[in-house]
Amino acid sequence: MANNLNTFHIITYGCQMNKNDSEKIAALLEHCGLSEVVSEKDADLIILNTCSIRAKSELRVFGKLGQLKHQKKTKPNLKIGICGCMPQYKEKELLSKAPIINLIFGTNTIHRLPELLSTITSRNVIKDIAKNIEQTEIPIPPKRGSLHQAWIPISFGCNNYCTYCIVPHTRGKEKSRKKEDIIKEIIAIDKNKYSKIVLLGQNVNSYGQDMYENYDFADLLQDVSEVPGIKLIDFMTNHPKDISEKLIEVVKHTPNINKSFHLPLQSGDNEILRKMNRHYTVESYMALINKIKKEIPNVEISSDIIVGFPGETEEQFQNSLIAVREIRGFRVNTSAYSPRELTPAATMPDQISTKEKARRLQLLMRIVDESSKSTI
Structure with missing residues (x-):
């Protein structure tokens, strides 16, 4: 086991994209030999996957870190990791207010978790925050946490820069995944177990604009619908400015696409x-x-x-x-x-x-x- 770490527990705050990130983190930790436990009290490593969309979400994280401070007093070898959106712009504040943190990494460095884990100790803080790199695919399937639906990210980041929203600052510019990688991930899913596929993006409607000239979200949705065994497809989130007539037609005429926007x-x-x-x-x-x-x-x-x-x-x-x-x-x-x-x-x-x-x-x-x- 990595550095005498045998068990882990992940606490996830925020959106479906964060939930999918936690599924990737769980898969990587199990690949390193750790076992996931239901109770945080049984964990050698606790990871908080954070959200910054509102102040209330961040206050919940700081409150939880305060609780874990007391837990670490009774379990000195407990390791605390923090990831997600908050470290992308509040790294110094997190480390100042919560010196119990042993590991801190961002939204774009999840794939480096096994390497980070191998160097974690009780006396140092392992940091890996990257602000200007694209999110990298992990080499193994995520450990899906939902019983009936599978989250499938089709893009990362956002280019819209709504004046109230911090997402472009924590997840970077929009980057579409290759359509082949998306379809490959969906084909590998156990269709008998997962009755619904949910395509994720900060703005699914702009999918492909950074990668293809003649292939857009409506085309991807059509291709996904044709994967054998798919019972129901959903997608989120849409931006009203980018909804196309082509997309409306695909949703209208494709039986296994959820009639929902x-x-x-x-x-x-x-x-x-x-x-x-x-x-x-x-x-x-x-x-x-x-x-x-x-x-x-x-x-x-x-x-x-x-x-x-x-x-x-x-x-x-x-x-x-x-x-x-x-x-x-x-x-x-x-x-x-x-x-x-x-x-x-x-x-x-x-x-x-x-x-x-x-x-x-x-x-x-x-x-x-x-x-x-x-x-x-």
Whole structure:
């Protein structure tokens, strides 16, 4: 076993991409001879796979590190690793606030974990944060954690640079995987065990733009649907500005593709959307969903709304409520704006108070609940 490490436990925060990263980490650790345990108390190595999308996610990580500090006092040989988005820009803060950390690595260096593990000790901190390299494929299949669905990343990173979002700063520029590698991974999956394949990307709709001239996400989706044994295919996340008629047609006419689109609106006000750098208007968004509903009558559409973006007036907030009422029947994920370091929105003037954001969020949630009970 690596450095007398026999067991490990992974705690994952955040999105499906993080869950897939944890599956890769688990596979690499087992390849090194460690065994995964259900309880962190039985682990020789605990890894926190972190999320930075909101401040609350980071506070949960720091809270957990505080708990592990006490656990390490009773188990001195316990090793603590931290990875994911937080180390990409908060490495110094993490090591300062949590000196119990033995291993820290980023979103683009997972493949180097076996090498890092071989040098870990109780007296040093092994660091491997890379900000300007592409994510590298690991040489073995991930250890899938879901019972019925398999996460398949089709791209890494993001090029959209929404002004509130830290993802481009923690995961880098968008890089598509080769279509052959994606199909190969899907072919190898046990179709009897995994009834659903979920294609992942920060913006699946821009797949292939950095790699192919005449091959896009709709083409990939069609090719995946033709892999023998695939019962159901889903995909996330979409960007409204990049949804094509070709994609709508593929979803409409392919039986084993889930008739579902997650289309984040983010705000019901055009000026706020402009400040968010979203590249669409409320009107173009509504036209898009109406087109999708016309082409695919039984489609399920979900969305996201952020309240309290810097400078958002009461009238602009009310416009979001109007938009939610207009898209009644949708599942809408709601959140209050959370300032993120490195993002333009964090330094914009007229930041909304925490109290006011909480008021707006409560009102939005009430309207969402009322609207979700309405028929489309």
